Amino acid sequence: EAGVVQSPRYKIIEKKQPVAFWCNPISGHNTLYWYLQNLGQGPELLIRYENEEAVDDSQLPKDRFSAERLKGVDSTLKIQPAELGDSAVYLCASSFSGNTIYFGEGSWLTVV
């Protein structure tokens, strides 16, 4: 069974440019998460979806970050415009019923 798939794996962009990350969760998983992992830190939740509904986006910086999960499957996380401090790993995760949460390989962003 395929795990959580993310793309791109690595991205280098100049500050003020936009960037988008895509996530395909494990088949049948209704809950999808985006986590942010800064260097040397544990992941922190950005947004959680139950099917297509964003049930917790309290930690998402809405001035520059946006996310969507159309049709309750794949999800996209966008940053516009990117800032130097956005350099981090963006992790997508999914679960069914929320007890066991599986992560993708992450999208590693460098803003220069």
Next chain:
Amino acid sequence: GEDVEQSLFLSVREGDSSVINCTYTDSSSTYLYWYKQEPGAGLQLLTYIFSNMDMKQDQRLTVLLNKKDKHLSLRIADTQTGDSAIYFCAEMNTGSQGNLIFGKGTKLSVKP
């Protein structure tokens, strides 16, 4: 607020046992998790324990939970060089509404 604490580094010799410790603050934790992160990779779910259990064993991994002291440990028997990675402790509780709260991770170095 919710907090998960881990020591940052652990160094062991190949073949020895490794014990990684974690403390958490929220007594309403329902599940506690251990994830492994290798360089350049996402988080791999190693094991988890429900809060009404005090021990769980899975091959070389043993998880001990002391609910009274809010202390969780992961023991890796016969540690191998391939076990070198960062290990994250995480909790889920009713307050976090299905979201994981992570520690900063313990970097395990295994010396041959």
